[in-house]
Amino acid sequence: DTGVSQDPRHKITKRGQNVTFRCDPISEHNRLYWYRQTLGQGPEFLTYFQNEAQLEKSRLLSDRFSAERPKGSFSTLEIQRTEQGDSAMYLCASSLTDNTEAFFGQGTRLTVV
Amino acid sequence: AQSVSQHNHHVILSEAASLELGCNYSYGGTVNLFWYVQYPGQHLQLLLKYFSGDPLVKGIKGFEAEFIKSKFSFNLRKPSVQWSDTAEYFCAVMNTNAGKSTFGDGTTLTVKP
Numbered sequence: 373d374t375g376v377s378q379d380p381r382h383k384i385t386k387r388g389q390n391v392t393f394r395c396d397p398i399s400e401h402n403r404l405y406w407y408r409q410t411l412g413q414g415p416e417f418l419t420y421f422q423n424e425a426q427l428e429k430s431r432l433l434s435d436r437f438s439a440e441r442p443k444g445s446f447s448t449l450e451i452q453r454t455e456q457g458d459s460a461m462y463l464c465a466s467s468l469t470d471n472t473e474a475f476f477g478q479g480t481r482l483t484v485v
Numbered sequence: 486a487q488s489v490s491q492h493n494h495h496v497i498l499s500e501a502a503s504l505e506l507g508c509n510y511s512y513g514g515t516v517n518l519f520w521y522v523q524y525p526g527q528h529l530q531l532l533l534k535y536f537s538g539d540p541l542v543k544g545i546k547g548f549e550a551e552f553i554k555s556k557f558s559f560n561l562r563k564p565s566v567q568w569s570d571t572a573e574y575f576c577a578v579m580n581t582n583a584g585k586s587t588f589g590d591g592t593t594l595t596v597k598p
Contacts, residue, residue, distance in 0.1 A: 405585065414489075414575050414588030415529070428585065463529070470584040471517060471536075476529040 374398060376477035378464050384483045385454055392450045393480045397466030404447050405474055406439055407463040408432065415463055421447060422470070454484045487512035489578050491589035498566050499597050506561040506592050508576030517579040518559040519586065520550055524572045532574070535559065546570070568598045 377396040385391050397404050402423055407415035418437070419429045423444035433439075436454075441447040451458055461481050465474035492507040510516065520532040533544025540552040550561045559576060573593050577586040 403584070407588075412590065414491075414577075414590045417585050417587065420585055428583075465529075471579065471581050473517075473519060473531050473534050474586065475531070476521075478528045 376464055376466055376475055378462075378477040378480050380480055381478060382481050382483075384485060387456060387484055388453055390450065390452045391454060391482065392448055393462055393464075393482075395447045395449070395464030395466075395477060397446070397464070398468075398475055401466035401468050401475075402444075403467040403470060403472075403474070404441055405465040405467075406447070406449050407465065409461040409463055409479070410459075418449075418462075451482075454482075456484045458482060459484045487516075487578060487580055487587050489576055489587050489589035491574075491576055491592050493592045494590070495593045495595070497595045497597065500568055501565050502596075504561070504563040504566045504570075504594070506574055506576075506594070508559045508561065508589060510557050510559070510576075510578040510587075512557075512578060512580055515581045517581060518550075518552055519577040519579070520544065520548070520559070520561050521575045521577060521588075522572050523575065523591075529575065532561070566594070566596050568596045570594060571596045 379394045405420040406418040409415045421441040436452045439449045461479045463479045465476045467474045490509045518535040521529045522532045543549045573591045575591045576589040579586040
């Protein structure tokens with residue numbers, strides 16, 4: 373499968389713990405996006421990268437959230453000191469260039485207990 | 486900030502009925518427009534897209550959408566739905582200056598056999 377891959381698919385963590393998610397985009401896709409989706413809502417933009425450069429961060433991304441794409445390939449999203457409100461599906465998407473369609477991964481479902 | 490409004494949260498149809506899902510957006514500049522579909526247990530998949538040219542675009546599985554610039558709308562249509570079209574449908578708008586997409590909250594379509 374050469375689509376967008378996310379790991380893990382599910383994560384249950386205790387409040388206050390740190391978690392890290394990984395996203396492997398489609399090969400040669402320059403753009404990589406992170407979105408968050410909660411029940412009954414559409415995906416909400418968190419941040420995106422053009423190669424290794426992080427171009428924009430949403431106000432939703434508090435200082436407990438950090439994302440990296442060190443070599444312009446895979447990306448990680450870390451949440452420190454998790455809170456119950458962080459429980460959501462975290463989606464990664466990639467696109468070949470800017471202004472082209474994005475392809476989504478299966479998502480990582482985070483549950484904070 | 487741009488926003489996307491999907492008017493129907495839940496639509497229930499019988500097989501062979503015609504479908505139209507509304508999508509309106511607020512942004513005065515140049516946009517790219519998308520409809521994504523999410524089948525139960527699966528990831529978001531692109532249904533169709535509009536970048537430029539003919540405002541009536543055709544997608545997979547018999548879906549089509551019409552971009553009406555004056556109405557800031559991009560409604561999705563299908564003349565005859567099937568049970569397998571049961572899914573959640575998301576409209577997304579990309580501001581070509583920003584390069585990221587804003588999603589609506591989705592419409593859940595249930596098709597009764």
